[in-house]
Amino acid sequence: xxxxxxxxxxxxxxxxxxxxxxxxxxxxxxxxxxxxxxxxxxxxxxxxxxxxxxxxxxxxxxxxxxxxxxxxxxxxxxxxxxxxxxxxxxxxxxxxxxxxxxxxxxxxxxxxxxxxxxxxxxxxxxxxxxxxxxxxxxxxxxxxxxxxxxxxxxxxxxxxxxxxxxxxxxxxxxxxxxxxxxxxxxxxxxxxxxxxxxxxxxxxxxxxxxxxxxxxxxxxxxxxxxxxxxxxxxxxxxxxxxxxxxxxxxxxxxxxxxxxxxxxxxxxxxxxxxxxxxxxxxxxxxxxxxxxxxxxxxxxxxxxxxxxxxxxxxxxxxxxxxxxxxxxxxxxxx
Amino acid sequence: xxxxxxxxxxxxxxxxxxxxxxxxxxxxxxxxxxxxxxxxxxxxxxxxxxxxxxxxxxxxxxxxxxxxxxxxxxxxxxxxxxxxxxxxxxxxxxxxxxxxxxxxxxxxxxxxxxxxxxxxxxxxxxxxxxxxxxxxxxxxxxxxxxxxxxxxxxxxxxxxxxxxxxxxxxxxxxxxxxxxxxxxxxxxxxxxxxxxxxxxxxxxxxxxxxxxxxxxxxxxxxxxxxxxxxxxxxxxxxxxxxxxxxxxxxxxxxxxxxxxxxxxxxxxxxxxxxxxxxxxxxxxxxxxxxxx
Amino acid sequence: xxxxxxxxxxxxxxxxxxxxxxxxxxxxxxxxxxxxxxxxxxxxxxxxxxxxxxxxxxxxxxxxxxxxxxxxxxxxxxxxxxxxxxxxxxxxxxxxxxxxxxxxxxxxxxxxxxxxxxxxxxxxxxxxxxxxxxxxxxxxxxxxxxxxxxxxxxxxxxxxxxxxxxxxxxxxxxxxxxxxxxxxxxxxxxxxxxxxxxxxxxxxxxxxxxxxxxxxxxxxxxxxxxxxxxxxxxxxxxxxxxxxxxxxxxxxxxxxxxxxxxxxxxxxxxxxxxxx
Numbered sequence: 001x002x003x004x005x006x007x008x009x010x011x012x013x014x015x016x017x018x019x020x021x022x023x024x025x026x027x028x029x030x031x032x033x034x035x036x037x038x039x040x041x042x043x044x045x046x047x048x049x050x051x052x053x054x055x056x057x058x059x060x061x062x063x064x065x066x067x068x069x070x071x072x073x074x075x076x077x078x079x080x081x082x083x084x085x086x087x088x089x090x091x092x093x094x095x096x097x098x099x100x101x102x103x104x105x106x107x108x109x110x111x112x113x114x115x116x117x118x119x120x121x122x123x124x125x126x127x128x129x130x131x132x133x134x135x136x137x138x139x140x141x142x143x144x145x146x147x148x149x150x151x152x153x154x155x156x157x158x159x160x161x162x163x164x165x166x167x168x169x170x171x172x173x174x175x176x177x178x179x180x181x182x183x184x185x186x187x188x189x190x191x192x193x194x195x196x197x198x199x200x201x202x203x204x205x206x207x208x209x210x211x212x213x214x215x216x217x218x219x220x221x222x223x224x225x226x227x228x229x230x231x232x233x234x235x236x237x238x239x240x241x242x243x244x245x246x247x248x249x250x251x252x253x254x255x256x257x258x259x260x261x262x263x264x265x266x267x268x269x270x271x272x273x274x275x276x277x278x279x280x281x282x283x284x285x286x287x288x289x290x291x292x293x294x295x296x297x298x299x300x301x302x303x304x305x306x307x308x309x310x311x312x313x314x315x316x317x318x319x320x321x322x323x324x325x326x327x328x329x330x331x332x333x334x
Numbered sequence: 335x336x337x338x339x340x341x342x343x344x345x346x347x348x349x350x351x352x353x354x355x356x357x358x359x360x361x362x363x364x365x366x367x368x369x370x371x372x373x374x375x376x377x378x379x380x381x382x383x384x385x386x387x388x389x390x391x392x393x394x395x396x397x398x399x400x401x402x403x404x405x406x407x408x409x410x411x412x413x414x415x416x417x418x419x420x421x422x423x424x425x426x427x428x429x430x431x432x433x434x435x436x437x438x439x440x441x442x443x444x445x446x447x448x449x450x451x452x453x454x455x456x457x458x459x460x461x462x463x464x465x466x467x468x469x470x471x472x473x474x475x476x477x478x479x480x481x482x483x484x485x486x487x488x489x490x491x492x493x494x495x496x497x498x499x500x501x502x503x504x505x506x507x508x509x510x511x512x513x514x515x516x517x518x519x520x521x522x523x524x525x526x527x528x529x530x531x532x533x534x535x536x537x538x539x540x541x542x543x544x545x546x547x548x549x550x551x552x553x554x555x556x557x558x559x560x561x562x563x564x565x566x567x568x569x570x571x572x573x574x575x576x577x578x579x580x581x582x583x584x585x586x587x588x589x590x591x592x593x594x595x596x597x598x599x600x601x602x603x604x605x606x607x608x609x610x611x612x613x614x615x616x617x618x619x620x621x622x623x624x625x626x
Numbered sequence: 627x628x629x630x631x632x633x634x635x636x637x638x639x640x641x642x643x644x645x646x647x648x649x650x651x652x653x654x655x656x657x658x659x660x661x662x663x664x665x666x667x668x669x670x671x672x673x674x675x676x677x678x679x680x681x682x683x684x685x686x687x688x689x690x691x692x693x694x695x696x697x698x699x700x701x702x703x704x705x706x707x708x709x710x711x712x713x714x715x716x717x718x719x720x721x722x723x724x725x726x727x728x729x730x731x732x733x734x735x736x737x738x739x740x741x742x743x744x745x746x747x748x749x750x751x752x753x754x755x756x757x758x759x760x761x762x763x764x765x766x767x768x769x770x771x772x773x774x775x776x777x778x779x780x781x782x783x784x785x786x787x788x789x790x791x792x793x794x795x796x797x798x799x800x801x802x803x804x805x806x807x808x809x810x811x812x813x814x815x816x817x818x819x820x821x822x823x824x825x826x827x828x829x830x831x832x833x834x835x836x837x838x839x840x841x842x843x844x845x846x847x848x849x850x851x852x853x854x855x856x857x858x859x860x861x862x863x864x865x866x867x868x869x870x871x872x873x874x875x876x877x878x879x880x881x882x883x884x885x886x887x888x889x890x891x892x893x894x895x896x897x898x899x900x901x902x
Contacts, residue, residue, distance in 0.1 A: 052798050054337045071339050072801040085799035089817040098813075099803035146803065156802075343807050344726035347718030351782060352734065354715065358775040359741045361756070362749035369751065428646065436640040444886055445647035448654055451885035453836040455856040456874045460657050462860075463870060470669040470867065472656065479672075505650070510892060563745045566838035566853065570860035585747045590843070595751050602748030613743040617736050 002063065002154035002186030003028045004049060009058035011044055011210075018044050019210035021058060026154075026188060026203075028063075031180050034190045035197040036207035036233070042190045043158055045207070049188065050156050051075050062153060073102070078147035079156040082163065084139045086131035092118075092142050093127040099150040117145045120179075137168045144179070154186035161196065173199060194234050198222070206230050228330035231256045237286055237299045239324070246271075246293060252325035252333055259286060259301040261322035264308070269315025273298065275308050289316060363606070369599035370394065377593045386596075393600035397588075406584040409493065409577055414561045416497040417504060418554055424501075425508030425553065426546065430538075432509070433516050450506035454566035461499045462488060462571045492576035499567055504560075508553045515549035516542065548619070555616040562609055581605055654878070661685070661871035668867035684872035692855065694876060701851035701877075703766050704841075705834035708773035709781075709827055715774075716781040717823075721811060723782075724789035725797060735786065742779040746839045757844060764846045772844065773834045780833070781826055788822025789815070828888040835881050852877040 004026040011019040019041045026032050034042040047053045049060060051072035059068050067075050078099070086095050093114055100110045118124045121141040131139055140160060147155055157176070161169045177200050180187050191197055197204050198218045206213040206221065206229070214226040218234075225231035231239050239256045247255045263269070264287075273291035283304050288297040300316060308314065325333040370393050372386035380386060397403060432443060449457065465472045466487035474484035487495045519542065527537050563582050572578045574587060585605060589598035648655075659675070660668050667678045688694050723731045753772070754763070762768030792815065800814040816823070838853045845854055856877055859870050885892075 050802060052337065052801065069338075071337070072798075073804045073806060077802065079799065079802040081795045081799055083793060083795045085793065085795035087796060087800075087814060087818070089820075098800070098805075102804035102809060146799075150804070340726050340807075341728070344722035344728075348722040348734070350715050351719035351738070351778060354775060355738055355741050355778060359744065362752035363744070365752035365755070366749055431639070431643055431646070434639045434643075436636055436643050438640065438644065442643045442647035443889070445651040447885070447889060448651055448882060450892075451832060451836070451881045452654065452878050453853050453856065453881070454838040455842075455853045455860075456657075456878055457653070459856060459859055459870060460653050460874055463867060464656055464660065465653055470671075472652075472673065475671065475673050502650070502653070507892075510889065559743050563747060563839070565747070566842060566857070569842060570857050582745065582747045586750065586843075589747075589751050598751060602745070602750070605745040606748045609743050609745045610740075613740055616743075617739060620739065621732065621736055 002026075002152075004154060004186065004188070005061040006049070007059045007061070009045075009048060009060060010056050011041075011048060011053065012056045017210065019048075022210075022212050024205065024212065024215070026186060028186055029184045031177075031187045031189065031200060031202045032205060033197040033201035033203070034188065034205050034207055035194055036192065036213075038192055039209075040207040041210035042192075042207050044210075046156055046158055046188060046190045050077055050079055076153045077156055078150060078152035078154075079158065080140075080143045080147050080160045082159040084131075084143040084160075084163075086139055086142055086146075088131055091128050091130060092123060092134070092145075095131065095142055096123075096145040096149055099146060103150065113149045114145075117149045120148075121145050136164050137172065140164065140172055141175075144176070148179070148183070152185070154188060157187065157189040159191055160189075161191070162193075176200065195236060198234070204234075206233060224332065225256075225324065226332050228254060228256075228326050231324055231326070231332075237301075240296075240298045242294055242296075242298075244293070247325075250320075250323060250325060253328045254326040254330070255318075256324035256326065257318040258322065259299040261319040262298070262300045263317045263319065264300060264302055264306070265315045265317065266313075267315065269317040271298070271316045271318075273314060273316060275310055275312040275314060277310070278308070280304070289314065291316065366599045366602045366606075369595050370603050372596050374595035374599075375593060376595065389596065393596045394603070397597055397600045397604065402579060402584055405577065406579050406581050410562065410580040410582070412493055413496055413500065413564070413578075413580060414558060416493075417500045417561055418557060420497065420501040421504045421508040421557065422550060422553060424505055425512050426543075426550075428505070428509045429512035429516050430542070432513055446509060447506040449502050450504075450510075452503070454503065454564075455570050457503055458499055458567040458570045461495075461502070466495055488572055489576050492572050492578045496567060496571065496578050499571070500561065500564060503567075504557055507557070511553050512546060512549055515546050519545050551619060552616070555612060555619070558612045559609060559616065562605070562612070581608075654882075657871045658875050659871075660867055661875045663868050665866050665868045668871070684868045685876070688869055688873045688876070692858075692873075694855070694873065697850060697852050697855035698876070700766060700849055701835055701853075704769050704773060704849075704851050705831045707766070707770040708777065708834050709830040711770070712774045712778050712781045712830060713785075713823065713827060716778060716785050717811070717816070719782050720785035720789050721815060724786050724792075725794055735783065738779040738782055742776065746776075750843060753840075754844070763844060764848045764850075766849045769841060769844055769849055769851070772840050773837055776837070776840070777830050777833055781830055784826040784829070785819070785822065788819055788826070791822075792818055825888055828884055829892060832881055832885055832888065 006022065006024040008021040008023060009019065010017065010021040034045060036042050044053065048055050051067070051070060055068060059066055061067060062075060062077075087098065090098065096114045096117055097110045100113060114127070115124075118127055121144060123138065123141055123145060126134060126138060131142065134142065143160070160176075161172055164172060173196060176187075176189075180200075189196075189200065201218055203215065204218055204221055205215050208229055214221060214230045221230060221234045225234060225239075228241065232241060235258060237259055239258050240262075241254055241256050243254045247253060271291045271294065273289040273294075276288040276290055276297055278288070279286040281304070285302050285304055285306055287300045287302065287308060289300055290297050298316060302308075327333050369386075371388060371390060373389045373392075374380050374386050428446065432439070432446070436442075452460075463471065468474055468484045468486040471484075471487075473487065477484045485491060523541060524537060527541055532540065564580070565582055565586065568574055568578055568580065568583050574583045579587070581601070582605065585598050585601040588594050588601055661684055662680050662682070663674065663678045664681055664683070667674055723735060757763045757768055760768075762771075796818070797810055797814060800810045805813065835851075836853065838857075841851050841853045842857055845851070856873060859873065
């Protein structure tokens with residue numbers, strides 16, 4: 001079981017309020033991702049749940065019992081660190097077995113669990129090596145192994161993939177998702193990368209300056225961002241945000257339209273512009289179009305085969321059914 | 335990064351070290367301060383049980399007013415200054431030499447560092463007898479070999495002899511620290527200067543020396559603190575005679591030989607103040623380093 | 627990148643460096659050499675560099691007449707004991723300051739350092755008085771305590787600088803893995819800091835072994851370590867060069883060997899981490 005509830009949890013360092021009081025519920029078995037730009041308090045929030053930091057006020061409950069003052073060792077949570085934090089003086093086997101040893105488990109059971117975890121994580125051949133002799137991806141798997149053997153109430157991941165190169169990151173992302181699908185244990189995952197958030201999460205928590213901006217499934221966030229910040233943060237390439245007269249015409253202070261919801265025509269449309277730089281991804285092509293009356297270039301997604309060139313004159317038409325409207329406070333207008 | 339748990343644990347775990355050092359500092363310091371304002375001559379029947387007479391600043395005045403005070407200050411300055419000049423200058427030269435590529439670098443380094451590990455009483459006695467003895471010492475043999483009259487070092491050139499012995503002991507320390515500092519100098523900087531047409535001497539004065547500035551300051555400050563309290567070297571060689579009675583040794587004699595505790599304590603307070611002035615500078619450098 | 631140096635320059639450097647190295651080392655070399663001579667050969671004119679009868683007699687005589695082994699044992703107990711107690715007191719303190727720093731940490735560290743700079747002679751009488759009061763004069767335990775206290779600031783400092791290099795993540799990982807404070811220090815911090823702790827131990831044994839103020843002033847016959855034993859040779863009458871040399875060689879040999887292992891740590895320890 002691993003239902004985690006935060007009630008009016010806040011954190012300040014001296015005079016600085018890093019996290020104003022917030023409420024959040026993480027259901028048992030959920031994969032929750034905390035996402036936000038650096039300095040938004042997502043890692044601090046994770047460390048509060050882990051018990052590595054004290055809350056300034058509020059209450060943290062794990063499966064209904066108050067865990068606020070409980071030291072990290074007694075919370076029954078496991079954590080995977082950004083730096084992996086493997087014990088350099090222990091073999092892989094000893095690293096993975098360490099939490100079991102701390103729990104006073106007998107040697108045979110320790111061995112059985114370590115062997116099982118190693119098999120799952122493809123580490124069987126490396127059990128007697130030291131962390132220093134492993135590649136980044138292997139270290140990552142050892143860190144995960146150390147977390148899973150003790151069958152925790154929940155896993156906490158603190159930007160676990162940011163030290164890996166791009167190709168490995170995609171692989172590990174799949175492995176972690178796979179692990180979650182198999183174990184169905186609560187996972188809380190912190191990242192600044194919205195792609196990781198979108199691809200892995202059951203539920204995304206978008207944070208900015210310690211505030212929760214929105215909570216929802218990836219598609220909820222993508223389809224109906226609650227405010228301008230979420231709209232601009234979720235989705236790649238970014239949503240086009242347009243203000244001024246064009247927005248006013250749609251009854252809003254700012255309007256947002258995703259690159260795939262704009263159609264392109266050589267003859268006619270709503271906005272006239274000139275094709276700028278293009279990015280060919282094979283399946284898709286992104287054009288950056290400079291439009292009359294819009295200060296920033298508009299990003300448009302078209303199929304891979306469209307034949308447009310730098311400097312061409314074109315017309316763009318937003319799909320009004322996918323238009324996002326925001327008011328003067330940056331909040332979504334229904 | 336901390337929680338209340340770890341913070342209270344931290345305070346608890348720091349307590350033994352802090353309490354021990356606090357006691358070690360405060361108790362004797364308070365006693366010294368107390369005695370320095372008292373007439374306390376155990377040989378003449380003064381004792382703690384019967385109570386000591388308060389004499390105000392008399393001990394302080396008498397310590398400074400005594401005929402041995404200024405000579406001891408002079409001896410202290412001569413010895414500390416002499417050793418500092420010799421070790422810093424030779425240390426820089428040696429460090430530069432050891433930084434050059436040559437065969438047997440490791441071994442030569444060991445040879446140069448060795449004196450630092452020799453206990454003060456041994457180095458003082460070895461120098462006094464084996465090197466500087468006017469009859470059988472190595473110097474006497476050398477002097478005779480060149481047809482000169484051997485010098486009786488310990489009586490005729492006592493201060494110079496002490497400076498030589500102590501410099502020999504501390505040269506490795508200066509060399510080692512300066513060598514470490516030189517090795518941290520980016521060799522590209524030197525190469526760039528060479529490309530810019532700076533000759534050897536200019537490279538030394540404009541690049542190497544400024545780079546060593548901090549290390550030199552540290553060597554001077556740390557050595558000053560240790561040198562102000564050299565004791566064994568004088569104790570086993572001249573015993574404080576022939577103009578080698580330093581401030582430290584004078585206080586030692588006041589306390590141990592003439593058993594004038596009050597006077598010695600006043601001297602001790604002077605020594606503590608002196609050391610603290612030097613320490614203040616050192617702490618500022620070390621403290622700055624902590625902030626990084 | 628290493629710079630290419632002409633062979634001729636390298637030969638000259640080699641010659642100069644070796645000459646200076648041997649010159650500096652000469653007093654030690656001469657002492658060791660003399661310890662193997664007879665007393666007559668030791669004061670031979672001209673001095674004998676070779677061609678003397680190699681004898682171990684001096685070593686036997688030193689041990690026989692003055693019970694050298696007792697002084698050696700005192701040195702070992704005092705240097706080893708003070709270092710051991712110092713480490714036990716300093717590891718928790720250094721852990722606290724390195725991993726749970728507070729606003730006062732820096733001040734505490736600097737204050738500890740300042741106690742190291744207290745001139746010993748300034749507190750000689752009070753310490754003797756306390757020693758008399760508690761019957762510690764001329765005891766190994768008394769001297770062990772004093773040497774522990776004078777070296778404690780250096781031990782704390784060295785350990786602090788080594789601990790600071792250990793990523794705090796790893797200690798937090800141990801906490802998450804269910805380790806209590808004791809287990810965190812015992813199973814994770816200490817094994818990782820072994821090289822640092824070892825060099826701290828080494829340097830402090832050297833400093834304690836060579837300490838020559840308190841060892842000379844607070845001991846007499848029973849607890850005197852080698853520093854005091856050698857000092858007893860300073861009386862001019864009955865001075866025997868070969869025996870002095872043998873005694874000196876025995877007193878410095880162990881520490882010379884330890885010292886060579888600790889060259890690098892020496893810099894760090896004696897400059898309180900200001901030069902690395």
